[in-house]
Structure formats: C-alpha cells, structure tokens
Amino acid sequence: MFDLIAEQKIAEAIARGELDNLPGAGRPLNLDDDALIPEELRLAYRILKNAGYVPPELETLNEIAELERVAMGNATALEKLALLKAKMEKLSACRSSRTRRSPFSGRCTRCS
Helix, strand or coil: CHHHHHHHHHHHHHHHCCCCCCCCCCCCCCCCCCCCCCHHHHHHHHHHHHCCCCCHHHHHHHHHHHHHHHCCCCHHHHHHHHHHHHHHHHHHHHHHCCCCECCCCCCECCCC
16 A cells, blocks of 8 residues: 555656656666664674675575585485575574674574
8 A cells, every 4th residue: 555655656756857856866776775784783794795794694595506506316415405494594583583693703692
C-alpha cells in the first residue's frame, strides 16, 4: 500500500517538474551506504573496507559459489560445501539477531 502511494507521489512530483535539476542528476548513485551500521562502528568499518577486508559472510558465500562450481561428483567437496552452508546459516543468524560484532574480526561476540 505504501509503495503505491510513494510511487504516485513521485510520479506527481515528476509531472510538476519538482525533480528536475537535482544535484547529481545524470550521475550514478553512490550505493556505499553505511546507514545500517551503528554510528560508533562506522569509522572502523570504513577503515576495514578501505584496507580490503572482506566480511566473513561474503567470504563464505564466495567459497560456497566456488565449491558449487567444482563439486559436481566430488564427495569431499560436497561435504565441505555442506559445512560452509551451515557456517553461512550461523553467520546469518548472528547478523539477524543484531548481536554486537567485533569490528576487527567481524565475528559475532556471542559466537566467538
């Protein structure tokens, strides 16, 4: 319902020209948003990101994708894939439970 109202308001503003000549028009959006990171951790997360740090969840997802590509018919790889998927579920559970995470290890302080 809210989506429909928002879309209607945006369409009306476009029709009235209220969205013409906005700053940044025609340029790509900066999707590097840290609004969901607690304010006291933003600086640490920015430093880690600039240093090339990869969060454990993303690292595990990359490993899963790679193993899926090579695991066809390989029992050992399939076992490791199952372990990584379980690890990913645990990491996701920690992330969704909003537990505090160490900015240096990226690990949930409850599970570490």
